[in-house]
Amino acid sequence: MKGTTMRPAFRAPVVTALAAAALSLAGCGAMVAAAPSSSSPATSATASASPTPSASAGGGAGAGGAANPGTSPSPAPAADVKTFTFPNGHVSFKYPAGWKVELFTGSGSPSDSATATVVDAGGTKQATVYSGRIADGVSHPVTRTVFESAPVPGLAAQPAPAAQYAFYVDRMDSNATYRMHLAAGAPKSGQGTALDGIIRAGDGVIVADVQFIEKPFANDAAAKSWLAGAEGQALKALLLSISYR
Template sequence: MNSRRATFFTAVTSAGFSVSLVLAGCGAQPGTPAAASDLAVSGTAERTAILTLRSASTAAPSAAATSAVPVSAAPSAKHVSPALKTFTFPDGHISFAYPEAWTVRTVLPPAGLAGVEAIVADASGNDLLTLANGVNAGCTGRPVSRKVFDQAAVPGMAAPNGTEPSFGFVAESYGKGDAYFMGLTDPRSLKEGEGVSSWCNLVPTANGGLFTRVHFNDPGFPNKGAAKAWMATDQYAQLKPLLLSLNYA
């Protein structure tokens, strides 16, 4: 699959960071057509290879998507809780638990961008999730139609202003098909219906902000039914607890 650019819009200084995040949404994400991008970074940051989440009914990838990683969306009869390890970012503040068979590697953003990225891969080496800690940008967005598949509070990541971020898995429509998002967000990005502000996957923290992004192909799923079916898989059952385990100390 063609690699995508996940970008931020540099909207505020650190002092005004939390206000920017809770009031605005983020646009181009995995599953969003490049032409629809609302975001810009102070220098765009090339992100990791994007994971394909496919059901049995999904058509074979096109020639432009041959590097994507096919993942079965067949539901598991019983989820087995894996043994866990803990990853802590180098500054010692944000940590999360992840299956011991998975790996986490850290990379520095391109020159001039703040923060450290942690990229989570499964036992086969497929990149599933990117988390960027200490970023100093805000979000901008557009009106969309949103369907929320799942959400839950993440109390370990309470923001300095008292806002408690949420885990969410959603689909958004804006006239060019559906885009799928999964990660942490302000609860305002989990409002359903027409004309809501687009997804923002940045949450404010005492050391800047945290960006979270589960990697989806473009499109992430053939339809919303396939997205709901993916929620019954082991992969979803492991990614969601990882995100819920995020903690700021």
């Protein structure tokens, strides 16, 4: 478990749809180990799921760490991936073949709401993807520095604002909150408000977040270095692979 990079879900103060979903599902859902839909070679930017050096240990950016906001670095070498599809059959995503997905569903058949938790080979929660009908968000003022963002191809046909993969840091007072997630529209650097990350898709919503520990990086250079490594690229590829049909 990489104590300096990832952790079980616990995030600095942004309330997203996942919180509302958890409340709505409490007491009526079930946790099951989800079987992948398929396994295939990666066709987009993916990376090995092997561990990376501690993100807070180094100060310099890696080869892909200096990307400008709105751009996408060159794809990493392809790795085997699996495809997970939600029970509703609409939402799917790809993840490293050595990882697994645990699914929490609400009551009813089929369930309208479900949360997929992506766990790496070491048992660390790396990301959550929610698909359902309930959404809520609370925002607050921040100063943002965007490291990278890009449109999500598989969600391009959904209602505006268009879904974007995004990696950035929000600062409020002396606190820095690093986020890698799906954002509704391209995030911009400067003064703004915290993003709720609620993506409209069909008659429901999608919310997808990488699960960071409270202080995952010593500084922005360390965050960029992590992004350039295997773990950062694998999670970026996961978010970019999310699709709705």
